[in-house]
Amino acid sequence: MNSFGRIFKVEIFGESHGESVGVIVGGCPPGIELCEDDFMTDLTKRQPGQKGTTKRIEKDIPHIKSGVFNMRSTGSPIMIEFYNENRESGDYEQFKTKPRPGQADFAADKKFKGFNDYRGGGHFSGRLTVGLVAAGVIAKKILKDIEIKTRILEIGGSQNYQDKLNEAISEGDTLGGIIECFVCNVPIGLGEPFFDSIESVISHLVFSIPSVKGIEFGKGFESAGMKGSEYNDTLLDLSGRTKTNNCGGITGGLSNGNQIIFRAALRPPSSILKSQMTINAVTGKEEELSVKGRHDVCAALRARIIIESVTAAGICDLLLINRIYGLK
Numbered sequence: 001m002n003s004f005g006r007i008f009k010v011e012i013f014g015e016s017h018g019e020s021v022g023v024i025v026g027g028c029p030p031g032i033e034l035c036e037d038d039f040m041t042d043l044t045k046r047q048p049g050q051k052g053t054t055k056r057i058e059k060d061i062p063h064i065k066s067g068v069f070n071m072r073s074t075g076s077p078i079m080i081e082f083y084n085e086n087r088e089s090g091d092y093e094q095f096k097t098k099p100r101p102g103q104a105d106f107a108a109d110k111k112f113k114g115f116n117d118y119r120g121g122g123h124f125s126g127r128l129t130v131g132l133v134a135a136g137v138i139a140k141k142i143l144k145d146i147e148i149k150t151r152i153l154e155i156g157g158s159q160n161y162q163d164k165l166n167e168a169i170s171e172g173d174t175l176g177g178i179i180e181c182f183v184c185n186v187p188i189g190l191g192e193p194f195f196d197s198i199e200s201v202i203s204h205l206v207f208s209i210p211s212v213k214g215i216e217f218g219k220g221f222e223s224a225g226m227k228g229s230e231y232n233d234t235l236l237d238l239s240g241r242t243k244t245n246n247c248g249g250i251t252g253g254l255s256n257g258n259q260i261i262f263r264a265a266l267r268p269p270s271s272i273l274k275s276q277m278t279i280n281a282v283t284g285k286e287e288e289l290s291v292k293g294r295h296d297v298c299a300a301l302r303a304r305i306i307i308e309s310v311t312a313a314g315i316c317d318l319l320l321i322n323r324i325y326g327l328k
């Protein structure tokens with residue numbers, strides 16, 4: 001239930017303040033060159049440090065526990081573990097009785113009958129995304145020429161967001177953001193009709209990133225207001241290249257020879273210093289809550305590489321599925 005993929009399977013484990021977090025990647029073909037150093041560039045991109053990100057800095061050293069021998073994948077599941085070494089769990093005790101509005105605290109407590117590890121958001125924490133980034137590193141080795149890029153389009157509704165960020169920080173508040181992703185050099189015909197359409201696979205994975213609340217491909221929601229004559233992407237040549245790319249490089253769920261383009265919307269983190277009201281889970285009475293501890297003011301500031309990584313995992317899975325058609 002906590003995994004995704006038909007062939008290239010990604011399974012994450014751990015809790016924010018537990019001993020470790022990590023990922024198990026199944027279905028990786030044998031013989032792929034892999035060592036701990038390969039992960040460092042992408043892992044560093046996810047780390048906090050810049051303004052508006054959490055003060056909790058973990059070393060994020062990947063420990064490859066299985067599936068790699070003599071610096072090559074063996075074909076068996078690859079397990080990568082990251083130790084949690086910078087934990088301050090005390091700040092989270094109050095959320096057991098005072099669930100944070102907008103967080104998973106309340107729903108998770110009910111679902112898991114109070115047995116869930118709530119410290120630092122437990123299994124729901126953004127900390128778990130370190131495993132997704134590690135999976136992406138492996139996937140990218142299989143993607144070869146396919147390139148995945150992202151950019152932040154806006155934070156808190158603004159393209160020039162530094163003032164907004166400063167304002168949110170000084171108010172003890174948080175901000176959301178929109179990230180745009182481009183996938184280039186995708187062979188035509190990747191993706192399956194209906195259930196494993198490229199949109200379905202990418203959406204499933206992108207929605208696995210905590211905070212993501214929306215996704216649109218190409219013109220997305222704007223396309224609903226367009227005429228067919230405006231929307232249709234005219235073919236320019238037999239490479240599949242089109243004059244416009246309103247459908248974001250995907251038609252019928254399949255890649256069509258153009259760049260795949262999508263945008264993901266991330267909501268503002270729920271943990272705000274600013275005072276808010278909640279319900280005490282024991283007394284049922286309304287109480288004031290101010291969230292202390294170390295939190296990201298805006299998760300979107302760290303999410304670019306996470307989006308790139310899950311996209312790589314999804315495209316990799318579709319590439320491996322495509323081998324049934326004899327395509328490489």
Ligand SMILES: Cc1cc2nc3c(=O)[nH]c(=O)nc-3n(C[C@H](O)[C@H](O)[C@H](O)COP(=O)(O)O)c2cc1C
Nearest residue numbers: 104124125126210211212269270271295296299302
């Ligand atoms: C990289 C990253 C960092 C995050 N940091 C925080 C944080 O510091 N505080 C917080 O309340 N939520 C943070 N979140 C968001 C929560 O994990 C998320 O809102 C929560 O699990 C509820 O899930 P939902 O937003 O998908 O409903 C972060 C998410 C990501 C991807």
